[in-house]
Amino acid sequence: MIKKFIDRESGKITEQKVMNAITIDCVIFGFNEGKLEVLLVEHAEGISKGQWGLPGGWIKEDESIDAAANRLLFELTGIADVYLEQLKAFGDPERFPLGRVITVGYYALIKKDDYDVKAGFTASDAKWYQLDEIPELIYDHREILDYSLNQLKNRVRQAPIGFNLLPEKFTLLQLMQLYQEILNVELDKPNFRRKILKMKLLVDLKEKQKDVSHRAAKLYKFDPAIYEKLTQKGFNFEL
């Protein structure tokens, strides 16, 4: 695409090729047995055949970026209606070997129980990886992944988004372990439970765990409506 540029000072007109291709790449986080995991796909064709990367694809002409991210997420993994937030645009001219392509990074938080996302659910292979087992990734996907991890660490302390990684009903210990894993810290059980409960953000479901080989813990759920009300009263989630 050729575009004319007018120099404001001299009035000179120059022509210059401008950017013309945009994709979306999505970091999908899951939480399983105390470990944070990321869903990666193996490319089945093209120059990156056999290599692992983030699920992604092209944005269509008539859809918003958010819509494209949701569509691609569903097309590639069957995942829908999840927490999905844009990270930023990545646009190093050399990031894609076959030409200039800018990509918009997203990250999703999913309840792994809800989606039985297994290897082989699409034509290309797909697999959950723990953070310390991530293979080499194509293009700048490692950079996008690292950026998303950092973003997750920051956001999770400022907003109640961690719940998106847990089942609908969860125990306080599960919640604490989630934060321990994401923030990479050790927390004190009694102190953590006090801090969370004091926010009055969680709904006590008056239910207990079943089929556990120890004292069953109370189950709670997160209610966005309650959070909404609290924020309107000036409440600020902070961990």
Next chain:
Amino acid sequence: MIKKFIDRESGKITEQKVMNAITIDCVIFGFNEGKLEVLLVEHAEGISKGQWGLPGGWIKEDESIDAAANRLLFELTGIADVYLEQLKAFGDPERFPLGRVITVGYYALIKKDDYDVKAGFTASDAKWYQLDEIPELIYDHREILDYSLNQLKNRVRQAPIGFNLLPEKFTLLQLMQLYQEILNVELDKPNFRRKILKMKLLVDLKEKQKDVSHRAAKLYKFDPAIYEKLTQKGFNFEL
């Protein structure tokens, strides 16, 4: 740009037009007499002639997004070497009336004293606006501005970026007023000064204000090198 899509399940191939134009728009913040200001430009030509908007332009084929943002900032305002950070990509299909254009938003923090940015420094008009006097803006620029304000509020509490809006040498009261304005809160002078000084982040310049009609305050400066050292020791800026 036409692109082929392969449906992973059915193997069907469909063709679809994909995105093909990207711009950059930049929210430039300044701080003057206790008020946060934004630099807007009046479009001199085209369909939006006479209307106000954020300074911006096209990304070139061979430059990174960050480089494009820096270049445009300089071309449009003469501003260089300032704090400049990407917000995110904005891509509603209807955001630009003449076709599908995605824009990458940036925000810059500048020391107004350093740059004598006045109306008329480019062919199109430009002017600083206080936040409560912003005129109607073209396209989705109001949305980008609102997003940047929110981002600024969040970032300014987590990282020492506020100094970028102040002169090289500043007083603690100036710093406090800056935070009051950005965060929209009232702060206590003695408490604020203690909190900041305890971080040992500021360099006491052993100088005082001059030509003020009251007791002169000590001048301080922010030293990025000190901040660097402190963060390596595990220090986390937080206000």
Next chain:
DNA sequence: CAACTTATGGTAAATATGACTACAATACTA
């Protein structure tokens, strides 16, 4: 010098944090 403005230091109550102890409930196992 008095009145005024801003800088800066001090202090005490309230709140939050962090470390630790104790005990309750359940299930497994010997």
Next chain:
DNA sequence: TAGTATTGTAGTCATATTTACCATAAGTTG
């Protein structure tokens, strides 16, 4: 069935941090 292991839940207390003040110092202006 008694003991052991595991996790859940409650309580305590010292310490650190925050917040809301009061007081005084150092200048400027008339």
